[in-house]
Amino acid sequence: MMFFKNILAAISIGLLGCINIAYAGDDGTDTSFTHERFVGHYVVNKDGSYVQTTEHVLLIKEERAVKALAQQPIIYNSSLQKIEVVQAYTQKPDGRRVLVKPDQIKDQQERISTEAPMFQDSRVKVLIFPEVAVGDRLVYTYRVICTQPLYPGQFEDVTLGEFNAVGRMSMTYDMPEELPLYADSMGFRAAQPVAGAGRKIYRWDYVPGENQPIEAGAVAYTDYGRRLFVSTFADYAALARAYDVRASSKVIVDARITALAKQIVGNLADPGAKARAIHNWVRQNIRYVAVYVGPGGVVPHSSLTILDNRYGDCKDHVTLMEALLQAAGIDSTPALINQGPSYKLPSVPTTFNHVITYVPGLDLYLDSTSAATSENYLPDGDIDKAVLLTHTGTIAHTPRQQLHLIKNESEIEVLGNGTANFVQRQTTRGKAAGEVIYFVDNAMQSDLDYVVKKLVSSKGKNGAGSIKKVEASAARDNVTVELSGHENEFVDLPGPVAITLDSSLTNDLRNSLTPLTIAGNRSQDFICLNLAVEERASYTLPATLSALALPKSVSLQDDNFEYRSEYLMESGKIVVKRILGFKHPGAVCTASEYHSMFGILTRIIRDLRSQVILQSAAR
Numbered sequence: 001m002m003f004f005k006n007i008l009a010a011i012s013i014g015l016l017g018c019i020n021i022a023y024a025g026d027d028g029t030d031t032s033f034t035h036e037r038f039v040g041h042y043v044v045n046k047d048g049s050y051v052q053t054t055e056h057v058l059l060i061k062e063e064r065a066v067k068a069l070a071q072q073p074i075i076y077n078s079s080l081q082k083i084e085v086v087q088a089y090t091q092k093p094d095g096r097r098v099l100v101k102p103d104q105i106k107d108q109q110e111r112i113s114t115e116a117p118m119f120q121d122s123r124v125k126v127l128i129f130p131e132v133a134v135g136d137r138l139v140y141t142y143r144v145i146c147t148q149p150l151y152p153g154q155f156e157d158v159t160l161g162e163f164n165a166v167g168r169m170s171m172t173y174d175m176p177e178e179l180p181l182y183a184d185s186m187g188f189r190a191a192q193p194v195a196g197a198g199r200k201i202y203r204w205d206y207v208p209g210e211n212q213p214i215e216a217g218a219v220a221y222t223d224y225g226r227r228l229f230v231s232t233f234a235d236y237a238a239l240a241r242a243y244d245v246r247a248s249s250k251v252i253v254d255a256r257i258t259a260l261a262k263q264i265v266g267n268l269a270d271p272g273a274k275a276r277a278i279h280n281w282v283r284q285n286i287r288y289v290a291v292y293v294g295p296g297g298v299v300p301h302s303s304l305t306i307l308d309n310r311y312g313d314c315k316d317h318v319t320l321m322e323a324l325l326q327a328a329g330i331d332s333t334p335a336l337i338n339q340g341p342s343y344k345l346p347s348v349p350t351t352f353n354h355v356i357t358y359v360p361g362l363d364l365y366l367d368s369t370s371a372a373t374s375e376n377y378l379p380d381g382d383i384d385k386a387v388l389l390t391h392t393g394t395i396a397h398t399p400r401q402q403l404h405l406i407k408n409e410s411e412i413e414v415l416g417n418g419t420a421n422f423v424q425r426q427t428t429r430g431k432a433a434g435e436v437i438y439f440v441d442n443a444m445q446s447d448l449d450y451v452v453k454k455l456v457s458s459k460g461k462n463g464a465g466s467i468k469k470v471e472a473s474a475a476r477d478n479v480t481v482e483l484s485g486h487e488n489e490f491v492d493l494p495g496p497v498a499i500t501l502d503s504s505l506t507n508d509l510r511n512s513l514t515p516l517t518i519a520g521n522r523s524q525d526f527i528c529l530n531l532a533v534e535e536r537a538s539y540t541l542p543a544t545l546s547a548l549a550l551p552k553s554v555s556l557q558d559d560n561f562e563y564r565s566e567y568l569m570e571s572g573k574i575v576v577k578r579i580l581g582f583k584h585p586g587a588v589c590t591a592s593e594y595h596s597m598f599g600i601l602t603r604i605i606r607d608l609r610s611q612v613i614l615q616s617a618a619r
Contacts, residue, residue: 033058065134159228239349252302278328338354377430452484456485495613
């Protein structure tokens, strides 16, 4: 399941800033402001260029909205679009207007684009509203003039529902008659199109309603929430052709590409081994920079340019991959994909947010943008996804699950003063192994020490320690690390005192499962990735302490879960053994499946909280 993860890997990746994972915590409708007016109007030309006029009126109702909304960003691409601020002012309750002055409109380059000179066109125009207070309205209108669409002769747009009170929200599209507009909508009411003078006007009005809180681990809001997707693409095959007609010309195989491919594959004979070798070289040598220039949102740079610069976005990675694979005699195709928690394709084609490589002859998907993922695996966000193969225009599917195994062996030595020494050997196999290796290889010693300190402090205790890598496979899909350290005030002596019998120092089982039970009466589908965990912990007690009755062993099983625990006294040590397996045919579980899982989940959680009473030993 999504919460089934290697806690060490999760902490490690977070420290390096490689992956930002956010769990939405909305509690329904945000009452701090009302979006009184959100009106968008597009006038689209035959070539796909357009003029967009958008009006906003935001009523500030609570103090916390002042800081959050007093600066309004407008993100645009300076190569394709021009922004005109028509009006912007703070309207006081008595009707007085405080204008946003020219020097309060800042035009900034997005931070990430400053890090790579090839990417300079992603901009943000920020409106800084003056004298904002509760009861004020932020009123602004801006115009976007798009002179060059992402796809020539095509148009698309996306509007999502909001988790706040909404007055009027409507989207109008004034289209050429020869460019029919297709829609996938939920929570928007379509008006009857109006035709005349070679034009056709479409309008959708937002229908406000109750907002369901976004549940922990849920699929993307776009998979089930209020949304409006509009597109002039008749089908996904048309989108594939539009992408491929420009991207395929960027795959250039010259003498330098050919020589590099030969150097990478060396004497390898197996096509699969060759493909993986090229994949590893690209992800290790081409820095990933996710910013676009001009129509670069959908058009890569040439394979030669990418090789020269040694950086690029996902399309650039795929382009260089295709050139190198072609030089090695292996056919491949870009595979457009929505990375992240979205698992449903809209019924109308809209631009995907990611692209990876597919090798049809090997039925192999490769994502070279993920430096931390193990060699033979995909990032979790690529698993169980529909993809659009651009060379053929067909929809395919990535693997629905992949291996994720964790084995923890821990030893805790409780000392006579109530402190404890600990050591844990953690072996990770599968996708997450690469994340652990990436962190340990790239982190400073202080980062490694901090991980252990954070693990100890998560139990409300103080302590210190460190991590070291013991061994790792060449394919980076199997790694063993050792955590060791000292915990202060492990038990409060002389007792009696109850301690929780954790089966690992990292609490991979309990920390992974507990958030699932918090959701309670779940109504949204959620991400559930397969996992196998095996844990064994031994507690050595000082001669001054003894343990009362141990918890009873547990054995549970249903269609998805298999769980066993065992509590023993071996050679004077308390030994805790737990094994959990979770299997599901795909990466998404339904809300109804969750309800059937809830019973076994709560029983497992209850066992993971099992305690033992320690008391002074009889003399």
